[in-house]
Amino acid sequence: TSMAQIGYQTKWSKQWSLSGKLTYTDTAIHLDFENSTFPEHPAVINLQELQSTGYEGEVTLLWQPSQTFNWSNGWYYRQAPTASDYLDLPLVPTPAVHQAIKHLADSEVLATWAWFSQLNYSPNPRWKWIAGLRLEQTLGYTAISEYGKTPSEYQKIIPHYDDQDVAVIPRLAALYTPNDRHTFKWMYGKAISSPSFGQNLWNRVTPGLPPLEAEQIETWEFDYLTYFSPRYLLSFNLFHNRLQKLITRTTWTA
Secondary structure, three states: OEEEEEEEEEEOOOOEEEEEEEEEEEEEEEEEEOOOOOOOOOOOOEEEEEEEEEEEEEEEEEEEEEOOEEEEEEEEEEEEEEEEEEEEOOOOOOHHHOOEEEEEOOOOOEEEEEEEEEEEEEEEOOEEEEEEEEEEEEOOEEEEEEEOOOOOOOEEEOOEEOOOOOEEEEEEEEEEEEEOOEEEEEEEEEEEEOOOHHHHHHHHOOOOOOOOOOEEEEEEEEEEEEEOOOOOEEEEEEEEEEEEOOOOOOOOOO
16 A cells, blocks of 8 residues: 655634645455465465545635634545455355456546534633534445356456445533533544445445445443543543444355
């Protein structure tokens, strides 16, 4: 994996500042699998190769009119012009894993955009309030899946993926510090994990499976922190997680 990043930050006035960064990543993974399923054929090589290239940029505008209040807004965009997954398990009696190559169609890219905003307000030293919102969407694309080590096995599938629904991701928090010894925190947040290129492709080449959706988690949390002395403290955490649309993978052979 190689990565390069460049960033820039400037302050227009006492109240306004702007920051941004551009990132380039290139990843190549080569995996060799031990042939434990068929020990009688130790010389047969099972392998998988994954490759991807990505560019991403993020710009954040910050407005801070006072020490008690600030408001940040930002834009994020990521594009992967290349992505491929090659898998070959020669002895497995399933043609879909024989010299199987999955990649983006010509002129297609993997793209995700997001807009985010957050307010921070501290009316006095005891209270701090945080409210944030993120809108995120993964755009559609067309891919190509080919597999088969013989002409009779060969199959070519060209699946298309529609744009995902725009995900609404909120964040809320309140911090109360009545004195130097006690801190109370109440937090609510949501996060998503969109299906990867490989997950989408393997899902589509398996008959009968519905399209994948983004995994979701919602978290409610309460924290209490108290200091008995400069050396000893007590922390109490109570949280509830709600997970939905989790993606799991099951592999079987006929």
